[in-house]
Every structure is written in structure tokens, then in C-alpha cells.
Amino acid sequence: MSDILRELLCVSEKAANIARACRQQEALFQLLIEEKKEEEKNKKFAVDFKTLADVLVQEVIKQNMENKFPGLEKHIFGEESNEFTNDLGEKITLRLCSTEEETAELLSKVLNGNKVASEALARVVHQDVAFTDPTLDSTEISVPQDILGIWVDPIDSTYQYIKGSADIKSNQGIFPCGLQCVTILIGVYDIQTGVPLMGVINQPFVSRDPNTLRWKGQCYWGLSYMGTNMHSLQLTISRRSGSEIHAGNTGSEAAFSPSFSAVISTSEKETIKAALSRVCGDRIFGAAGAGYKSLCVVQGLVDIYIFSEDTTFKWDSCAAHAILRAMGGGIVDLKECLERNPETGLDLPQLVYHVENEGAAGVDRWANKGGLIAYRSRKQLETFLSLLVQNLASAETQT
Numbered sequence: 218m219s220d221i222l223r224e225l226l227c228v229s230e231k232a233a234n235i236a237r238a239c240r241q242q243e244a245l246f247q248l249l250i251e252e253k254k255e256e257e258k259n260k261k262f263a264v265d266f267k268t269l270a271d272v273l274v275q276e277v278i279k280q281n282m283e284n285k286f287p288g289l290e291k292h293i294f295g296e297e298s299n300e301f302t303n304d305l306g307e308k309i310t311l312r313l314c315s316t317e318e319e320t321a322e323l324l325s326k327v328l329n330g331n332k333v334a335s336e337a338l339a340r341v342v343h344q345d346v347a348f349t350d351p352t353l354d355s356t357e358i359s360v361p362q363d364i365l366g367i368w369v370d371p372i373d374s375t376y377q378y379i380k381g382s383a384d385i386k387s388n389q390g391i392f393p394c395g396l397q398c399v400t401i402l403i404g405v406y407d408i409q410t411g412v413p414l415m416g417v418i419n420q421p422f423v424s425r426d427p428n429t430l431r432w433k434g435q436c437y438w439g440l441s442y443m444g445t446n447m448h449s450l451q452l453t454i455s456r457r458s459g460s461e462i463h464a465g466n467t468g469s470e471a472a473f474s475p476s477f478s479a480v481i482s483t484s485e486k487e488t489i490k491a492a493l494s495r496v497c498g499d500r501i502f503g504a505a506g507a508g509y510k511s512l513c514v515v516q517g518l519v520d521i522y523i524f525s526e527d528t529t530f531k532w533d534s535c536a537a538h539a540i541l542r543a544m545g546g547g548i549v550d551l552k553e554c555l556e557r558n559p560e561t562g563l564d565l566p567q568l569v570y571h572v573e574n575e576g577a578a579g580v581d582r583w584a585n586k587g588g589l590i591a592y593r594s595r596k597q598l599e600t601f602l603s604l605l606v607q608n609l610a611s612a613e614t615q616t
Contacts, residue, residue: 219360221286222440225367225403225417226348228281232274232401233421233434236372238341239270240381240396240422241431244334269327270378272297272311274371277342278403280313286362292408295369296532296580301327317343348436350449358445364409368570370402370532374506383425390518391480391502392509396422396432400508404535404570411569415440416539418512437515439540448543450515476500477601479521480510489525492608496601511537514591515544521601522591525551531570531583537591538568544593552587554602555609565598 239245275295283290299311309327314320321332321339328335372378378399385395392398399422405415421434439448478500479493493501502519504510507529510522515537538548553566568589573582592598 219358219415219440219442221282221289221360221362221365221405222415222417222438223348223353224282224285225278225405225415226350226353226436226438227346228278229401229403229417229419229436230348230434231277231281231342231344231346232371233419233436234341234344234346235274235277235338236270236378236399236401236421237432237434238337240378242337244331244337248328248331248334269311271371271375272299272301273338273342274401275299275369276311276313278369278371282367289362289365289367292365293367293369294532295371296530297371313342350438352447352449352451353438356445356447358440358442360414360440360442364407365414366406366408366571368402368404368406368532368535370400370508370530370536373400373402373508373533374398377505383422388502390516391504391513393503394505398505398509400506400512402508402532402536404532404537404539406535406539406570408571411571412567413535413539413542413570414442416536416543418508418515418536418540420509420512437512437540439515439543441539441542446543446545448540450517450544477521477597477604478502478519479523480504480513480519481522482510482524482526484526485523486525488609489523492605493523495608496604507533508537511541511548511591514546514593515540517593520593520597523551523589525588527581527584527586527588529585529589530580531568531585534568534585534589534591535570538570541591541593545595546591546593546598547595548589548591549598550585550587551590554590555606565595 275297276299279290279293282293301309301311311323311327314323317339320342321335324335324338325332377394377396382395385392385397401419401421403417404413406413416439418437419434422432423435425432437449477497479497480502483503504513511534513519514522534548541547548568550566550568557566568585574584574586577584590598
């Protein structure tokens with residue numbers, strides 16, 4: 218198996234440990250939940266703690282990968298900057314140090330001298346993590362490092378992470394909000410073609426021990442390279458019963474099902490919702506977090522994740538896209554799909570990850586401008602699209 222993928226799984230688990238520690242260790246939790254109003258905020262604080270958690274996870278991923286694969290760090294891109302300037306004008310660059318003590322000292326500068334919190338955070342940052350997966354060890358494949366770029370979303374659905382709701386009930390396995398919607402996303406793509414090759418989605422908060430209140434997580438991965446397609450759900454899919462085959466199937470049997478299920482954002486446009494209700498009936502689920510909604514498709518809980526806005530980014534979609542490719546699916550540009558004539562035989566407009574949006578500035582350079590659809594089966598997507606287009610057209614005619 219690719220050594221890079223193996224290391225990404227380890228660093229994602231370390232990142233999940235940091236995310237969990239910030240919610241479970243009292244010294245860190247108090248910082249996480251603290252609401253700092255502008256007039257009350259200590260001017261020496263370089264950053265709100267929620268942002269520090271994001272940045273620290275991203276830096277752990279970047280620097281662990283650089284240590285194992287020198288030169289890779291310059292091809293790792295993420296949502297966060299690691300430079301902070303506090304209200305006194307002092308600039309602090311957050312990097313992992315070679316020892317736990319040095320990292321604690323640097324974190325203390327960001328946290329205004331809070332020694333207990335800094336040491337607790339440094340301890341989990343420097344803990345060794347091992348990750349094993351029998352499927353992962355079954356095939357040997359080498360992916361050359363020099364063609365790889367990596368997108369990182371250190372903590373997707375930050376709002377749910379800070380809010381910290383732990384008692385949300387799922388709707389047919391899908392959580393509308395809560396800690397279960399928090400994900401750590403690492404997507405690897407070919408820097409020349411933009412095609413996603415490897416993906417890791419770590420869900421730090423899956424189940425909680427009722428006695429200790431400690432959380433356990435789950436990690437999902439996929440690899441699609443040079444004709445080799447592998448993913449962590451291979452065993453679970455093959456074990457599903459016939460009654461569950463619609464949700465879990467990646468092949469043609471699911472393609473001709475007359476009903477579809479979809480997960481959407483609560484902010485989705487009314488026109489899309491109306492068309493979806495005619496295609497999916499009552500099998501439409503709202504959920505928080507772009508990463509989590511993509512994961513619902515990966516898990517087979519829904520057939521489709523559709524989002525018509527331009528407010529997801531390359532770091533939100535790359536990891537799930539790689540996993541879905543390994544399963545026979547993908548993520549396409551919604552706007553281009555709606556404008557496409559299927560009779561031309563042109564291929565579906567898959568998202569790519571190496572090109573900036575022309576004329577855009579800031580984070581918008583990496584936005585998924587046309588919206589997206591994540592899917593598990595190509596035939597199923599084609600059927601879904603034809604129904605969606607018909608219903609969107611009829612909705613426009615009625616208005």
C-alpha cells in the first residue's frame with residue numbers, strides 16, 4: 218500500500234485526538250467554550266481558541282507529512298494560515314517544535330501564558346499514533362510523491378464543533394447537526410491533471426461511552442490510481458443484506474431504482490428543494506458540514522449529495538471525491554451538468570483540484586463555483602440528473 222496513504226491515516230487519527238482532547242480535557246474545554254466579547258478579550262491573545270484548534274490540526278498534518286516525506290509540505294494546502302497577530306501587534310507563527318516542551322512554550326505565547334492548557338495540547342500533539350486496516354495491507358502500490366498535491370480541511374463544520382451538541386438523534390442514520398457532523402478531510406490529487414487520487418475522512422465523534430463520556434471515532438479512506446481502486450468500505454458493502462442493497466450498492470443494480478435519496482444543506486435554494494422533492498419524495502435529509510454530507514454518500518446512507526451554491530471549496534470536496542472514485546462514483550459540477558446535453562456523449566464534468574478560478578481573489582480562488590453533486594454510481598447519477606433537469610424545467614415553466 219502507498220506509504221503516503223498509510224501516513225495520512227496516522228496523521229488524521231492524531232488530528233482527531235487533538236479535536237477530541239479540546240472537548241474532553243477540562244483545561245482545553247474551558248478555552249473552547251469561552252465566548253470572548255471584543256471589550257473583554259485580552260489583547261495578548263493571538264487568536265480565539267477555536268481557530269487555534271483548526272490551525273494546530275492543519276500544522277500537525279503538514280509537518281508530520283514533511284518529516285516522513287521531505288519536500289511534500291510545499292504541496293500541502295489548507296484552509297487556515299498559521300500566522301497570528303494579536304491586538305498588540307505581536308506576530309506569532311505556529312509550528313510544531315521538535316520536543317513537547319518547546320511546543321508547549323510556543324503554544325503558551327498564543328494562549329497568553331496558560332501553562333496547563335498549553336502543556337495538555339502539546340502532550341496530545343506529540344503522542345505517537347498507530348493505524349491498522351487489513352484492507353490497507355492487502356495490496357502493494359507505489360504512488361510517486363512528485364505528482365501529489367494535498368488539500369486539508371482541519372476541522373470541517375467548526376460551528377458544530379464549538380457548539381458541541383452530543384445528544385442529537387439521527388434520522389435514518391443521518392445526523393442533522395451535532396458533533397457527529399464534524400470531520401477532518403485530507404484529499405490527495407495529481408498536480409498535473411487535478412484528478413483526486415487518495416482521500417481520508419476522519420470522523421472524530423461517532424459514539425460516546427455512557428460511563429466515561431469519552432468519544433470514539435471512525436476513519437474512511439480510498440485510493441484510485443492507475444487502474445487500482447481500493448477503499449475502506451469494501452468489506453462492509455459486501456456483507457450487506459439484500460434489503461440494504463439500494464443504499465450500499467455501487468453498481469448497476471442500484472442504477473434503475475425509481476426512487477432516490479439525497480442529503481442537502483439547510484440553506485439550499487427553494488427551486489432545488491422543490492425539484493428534489495419530486496425526484497426523491499420524502500427521502501431528502503438536511504445535514505451540517507460539507508464533509509459530513511459527502512461522507513453520507515460514501516457510507517451509502519444516501520445516493521446523492523447536491524449543493525447549488527458556490528460556498529464549498531477544494532479542501533471540502535477532494536477527500537470524499539477520491540474515496541468515491543475508488544467506489545465507482547465521483548463529484549461533478551452541478552451547473553455544468555444542468556447545462557450539458559447528454560446526447561453529445563461528453564463526459565460528466567468532474568471537479569478538479571489544481572486550477573484556480575480565473576479572476577477570483579482570496580479563498581474564492583478555490584471555490585467550487587458551479588456547486589456540486591456527489592454520487593456513488595455513474596448510471597444512477599445519469600438517471601437522477603435527467604429527472605432533476607425535467608423537474609427544474611417544469612418548475613420554471615410554472616413560474
